[in-house]
Amino acid sequence: MSPGRTGDRRRRLAFTAPSRRRGRPARLSRPLVVDAVVALLEREPNEVPTIARIAREVDAVPAALYRHFESLDDILDGVVARILEASQSGLAASQSGLEDGAPWTDQLASWMHDLRGHLLRYPAVLALIGRSGRTSPAWLEASSTLVEILERAGLSGRDLATSYLWILETTVGLVMQEAALPLPEQIASARASRHELGDAARARFAPIAHELERIDADDFFSFAVEQATAIVALRLSAA
DSSP states (O other), rough: OOOOHHHHHHHHHHHOOOOOOBOOOOOOOHHHHHHHHHHHHHHHOOOOOOOHHHHHHTTTHHHHHHTTTTHHHHHHHHHHHHHSHHHHHHHHHHHHHHTTTHHHHHHHHHHHHHHHHHHHHOOOHHHHHHHHOOOOOHHHHHHHHHHHHHHTTTTOHHHHHHHHHHHHHHHHHHHHHHHOOHHHHHHHOOOOHGGGSSSHHHHHHHHHHHHHHHOOOOOOOHHHHHHHEEEHHOOOOOH
16 A cells, blocks of 8 residues: 555545525534534635634534534544544545555555645644644544554554654644645745855755755655654664
């Protein structure tokens, strides 16, 4: 199971807001509300939904939402779960790879690429994962697949725990940076500022300046996947 380009993974999900008849609001349910919030994130991917905004989206008063959900966290947990499990090209495919017995290297690459594709498609999910000092159970479910991949590779104990954290934090950190400022813009910004550097700094950048211009975001993330794979292999050989 080899990961494709991230562009191939960002296919628009067919979520639509619930249809309404004039004068007859759609009957609320948990799935309908979650669908509506995902549709909202399709239109406004960087906005973290509020109770008031969700209520307007489903044509209901905020109090009506609490007949189906305990809290805003409960709603957003459902949204995170729906997004992370939404398509066959997403994190569910990583789980399929586990069931098919694919090599751990392919499983790890697929998991990292899939997570990047989902988080870039819905940047607001990054804010939903750990809001209000709590971690979304849906996020833990998704990251638990990484634990299983590393365990199947042969890691255990401290090596398993530290490798899991390093890969998870590295993946999310790179995606957060990319979501805030895409790599081409980072490179262009650095290029624009290079003339303000001193002679010594310009000389240090000279050997890599041309190559930096040729690196795209997908290639760079593939490099990160290669490094993660190499680190796991190193820990396995040390063990």
